[in-house]
Amino acid sequence: MANRLFEALSITHPIIQAPMAGGITTAELVIAVSEAGGLGMIGAGYLNAESTRHQIREVKASTDKPFGINLFVPSPYKEEKDAIARAQQSLKPFLDKLGSTRMGSGFISYEQxxxxYHKQVDVIIEEKVPVCSFTFGMPSSVVINSLKQAGTFIIGTATTLSEALAIEAAGMDAVVLQGSEAGGHRGNFLAGVEQSMIGLMALIPQTVDQVNIPVIAAGGIMDRRGVRAARCLGAQAAQLGTAFLTCKESGANPLHKQAILEGQQEDKTTLTKAFSGKAARGIENDFIREIREVETELPEFPIQNTLTKPIRSAAAQNNDRNMMSLWCGQNPNLAEPITAKELVHKLVDEE
Incomplete structure (x- = not known):
């Protein structure tokens, strides 16, 4: 099955760079990973169709190796004015502290x-992107069939066996298993966050025993030991986020990289909805701690994400990482400030 996945993706090594949205996954990072024999992935979750096309063409201009792209599957949400007003009141002290008067606004409706999302899918088909992965849910049968007809390899994201089985039943080609150790947003869509917090080493064997599509392991994998462990349990490849986040080609804010590289022994990761309204794992800081008492009342994703954008931007400008979203998996001690090519080679050395 590993050979089947390698052939389908046209990759040399069982390494996939996690598609981290929000500017972390630059075209340079995607190109470097693909050129090194892994699969570079564009994180297009926050992009519009025009920006998506631009980044695809930027990658295609510098490599003829295969690469992929990731989209967020939209979930229904409403713009609830009372919840937004309460959240704005909770966020105002942070804006005041940062010397900013701009409150997050300009909410995009679910219909928009x-x-x-559908325009992005059209761009992916038009640009003949070889691989497309999805997170936060499953694409519709119409989207899946359109991509399949275009020859695109489709990957779903699951946090439980039930989600992996649903992804297979929908006709997708492979599944990324996101263990509880993974940094960034949780990809659960059939159950709540608590029910989806299964450790990767427990999730892989129970899934490979029941699905026939290739399984890709994600969550806390930082070196070749993690890659080997995942493959020993039946995964055909590993997807890494935090390890690539600290690479030189990554677009992560230098403070974000520094928090992972220098605060490894003291900083602990935690799950939080403080920044986006959706559960995500990151390094705990003052913002997360102070918002925790009202976390259950926050507007849902992506409304809260829009509300906190000015805070995150001002914090970055003020070099204040206590108010930044520092997404990180549970194994930061192994992160290194090296090139993506060097990382890929270290991951597969002596394979």
Whole structure:
């Protein structure tokens, strides 16, 4: 099955760079990983169709190796004015502290989000992107069939066996298993976050025993030991996020990289909805701690994400990592400030 996945993806090594949205996954990072024999992935979750096309063409201009792209599957949400007003009141002290008067606004409706998403799918088909992965849910049968007809290899994201089985039943070609150790947003879509917090080493064997599509392991994998362990349990490849986040080609804010590289022994990761309204794992800081008491009342994703954008931007400008979203998996001690090519080679050395 590993050979089947390698052939389908046209990759040399069982390494996939996690598609980290929000500017972390630059075209340079995608190109470097693909050129090194892994699969570079564009994180297009926050992009519009035009920006998506631009980044695809930027990658294609510098490599003829295969690469992929990731989209967020939109979930229904409403713009609830009372919840937004309460959240704005909770966020105002942070804006005051940062010397900013700009409150997050310009909310995009669910209908607009759906429209952007479908336009992105059209761009992926038009640009003949070889691989497309999805997170936060499953694409519709119409989207799956359209991509399959275009020859695109389709990957779903699951946090439980039930989600992996649903992804296989929908006709997708492979599944990324996101263990509880993974940094960034949780990809659960059939159950709540608590029910989806299964460790990767427990999730892989129970899934490979029941699905016939290739399984890709994600969550806490930082070196070749992690890659080997995942493959020993039946995964055909490993997807790494935090390990690539600290690479030189990554677009992560230098403070974000520094928090992972220098604060490894003291900083602990935690799950939080403080920044986006959706559960995500990152390094705990003052913002997360202070918002925790009202976390259950926050507007849902992506409304809260829009509200906190000015805080995150001002914090970055003020070099204040206590108010930044520092997404990180549970194994930061192995992160290194090296090139993506060097990382890929270290991951597969002596394979």
């Amino acid at each position: 989000t759906i429209e952007i």
